[in-house]
Amino acid sequence: MTTDTQTLTRFDASQGPRKIGPEGGKLVDLGSIGARMMAWTEETGGGFSLVEHPMPPKHLAVGLHKHSREDEYSYVLSGRMGAILGDDVVYAEAGDFVFKPREQWHTFWNDGDEPCHILEIIAPGGFEHYFDALGDIVGADGPPDIAAMMALNERYGIEMKPETVPEICREYGLWHPMLEMEE
16 A cells, blocks of 8 residues: 555654664565665755665566666665676675666676575656555556556656566576566
């Protein structure tokens, strides 16, 4: 269920300490990876949002895509992340920081045999609402509603190349739910 952010307000010191533990925030299943919303744009004054992506071994997050409104910064907490950034392929391990600027075609995946966790700083904030809504679409009974996903992409200024999923999965030995839809 999509989070009601009407009750969220900018966090300031007058509210006392704020701590989100390892199970805190809101976790949604995006089909191939998860998204745990830790800081919503409403809480940061719009400057950024913070999302953790837990990724099972050898899972592709999404096909090539680009954002028109926000930059993403990925900090690898554990495991090994692979990413296509424009024409380059990069690998990042725990402690590495990867910049994915708006208007750059990109994707990312867990390149290892163990779970990978990344913190995604998204600036400006707001894109965490995309993950929240996508979790509702993907989590519904039956196959995902493609028209709803396309409308969501348009609403958030995202261009997708879903046709890249099978090729990327073959090349890097990955899994993604779209592979099962092809069968």
